[in-house]
Amino acid sequence: MTANSTLGKDLTGLEHMTPEQIRLILDTAEPFKEVSERPIKKVPALRGKTIVNLFFEASTRTRISFEFAEKRLSADTVNVAATGSSVSKGETLVDTAKNLEAMRIDMVVIRHGSSGAAEFLGNRIASNVINAGDGKHEHPTQALLDLLTIRDKHGKIQGLKVCLVGDVLHSRVARSNIWGLSKLGAEVAVCGPWTLLPRGIEELGVKVFSRVEEAIEWADVLNVLRLQLERMEKGFIPSLREYYRVFGVTPERLERANREITIMHPGPMNRGVEIDSRVADGPHSVILDQVTNGVAVRMAVLYLLAGGRAELADAAKRGAGSSE
């Protein structure tokens, strides 16, 4: 049975976490960054732990990032993708959960197309559950790595102005970022066409910009969301061409702001749609730092949920094992 950590059993989202818990993860991620810089990228902190990466939706970046985090902590991992598994044969989520439970696995990393799926699983199995993205709800580890990247770049999060640009309506990254940033004292805004903003979003305490120029004028950090190409087919926007012209983050628009704005993107990017290549590859882009930090943040989450103590994270790297 897994030990309780100060994070609780599961990481399903940032909405119900305290600022202290979020800071704990970010602080714990710091010593783990160095592991990935070593020639031998492995520490024994999760030796003997079994982890299933249960991906009901296609994912490259997040799945690989989790897998590296697990392997660098010496956990034994199994990947289950929706295609080719019993999942595609009509097995229900609850049956999948019970089968995993029966195999006595320690942790499940789940990505699922339905909002609430991670919480659903977490409420039904004793293993730790980590949400790797559930429907349009939350993607907590993405927001945590975004927070870590902002903190690295600016030295703080408190008081910064961060704007999420694009398809907020369908974005789990946006929701997790809104919670995480607000809890750590940032000012948060969203910007996009009204068809892609959820109704009631202002009541979450965020500013709303319908013009990207205004958002750029205001923000210290722009986190540019991926525009799913199917949004056009479903009629939320008339064309990608117009989207780029109205909402695209371009060097010309950024120059008008006349100051340095940090550019983030959770990936994968549609170059020339939501973000211009010159911005993505430009000097203020921290997009690849986000990816690097993703491994460290996920190592921290896995380590803490497995019962590891934050103050021992550094020692854990040197072979002391987790605190159990």
Added chain:
Amino acid sequence: MTQPILLQGGRVIDPGKDLDQAMDVLIQDGKIAAVGRGLGTPDGAIVRNMSGRIVTPGLVDLHVHLREPGNEDEETVASGARAAAAGGFTAICAMPNTDPVTDNQAAVGFIVRQSDRAGLARVHPIGAVSIGQKGERLAEFGEMVSAGAVAVSDDGKPVVSSHLMRTALEYARTFSIPVADHCEDPTLASGGVMHEGLVAARLGLKGIPAAAEEIMVARDVLLAELTGGHVHLCHMSTRGSVAIIREAKERGINVTAEVTPHHLTLTDYACEEYDTHAKMNPPLREAADVAALRGALQDGVIDCIASDHAPHAYDEKEAAFDDAPFGVVGLETAFAVAHTELVESGIFTLPELIRRMSTEPARVFRLGGGTLAAGSVADVSVFDCAAKWSVDPAAFHSKSRNTPFAGRALTGRAVLTIVAGSIVHEL
């Protein structure tokens, strides 16, 4: 010949006659024989002391889903009628979205026969508006009415075509039956699983805007005005719908409406933590909607309470919110939820509640019952309004357990239910 029944000394409430007094009720030959003080006991009569009890015309529910034929594991006509009797209902109206759809006289006759066989609460069939509920061709209203249908509806789905709705209202007028509509613009509601608002935004669930209902309410009101037909609006959920109905009634349009106990008492916050037992269609709305619905029920803009009893197998609700079916059971909690939330809290008087759960629904669908007048059918319910109990889904007579009120402490319980002069439920 059934034995006479004498209910002695209960608080007798008959809203149709503005009666609310301690009296006796005598039932003979399946009819109300007399209501008065100190009634004599006929030979061989069953006598029940009703002191401290409330004696009312039997409750009537215009909107239930029994799953027979098609999904008898979830509910049958008999199990639904049993649940109804336990909840104080003497008559319930079964929606036609069975499998196959109840869209012809044989299917309607089947429901009537199953109801007779069960011999519990009366089950009145509602026929489909369109064949197969496909929204294309009218079903045979005339034959269905002669087989026992009391209304027509494509409930579960809206009647999307305005032309079909128009002809349905006109044709139904021929047989003096209402067309009950599930008001939902499917293009606006498409893919939605809960109310569109702040909670949906936070949970990342696709919302169903209030306008999806209100657009159809407005359309139906206009078509009722055009045709002179009687439109009955099912399970109203928004303050905007209330405003449209209020105006329509002021203009004398032939419209009636119902509201469910859950829409009168719960909001979209019940969906927090992805509780699939709070997933229903129309969805639970906001506090301002609940307030407007209560006000509308009080002043008669909304005519009655209906449960929209919608049984589902336990494992169907054991799913991610997106994947779970819409609907909750309600027959065994409807009275107690309404009594606790509306009467105990002082918003409604008990006679007002009985009016909205018996007198009015019987009037709206032109059913017998809903009255204790001498000579009328002896459909009578008795409640212990002081009884405190807590909702235990495992104890339901319904075959399904999908209630949003599990564990809820309620006050008021049906202790005796009489249908056509026979006791069908007694605690």
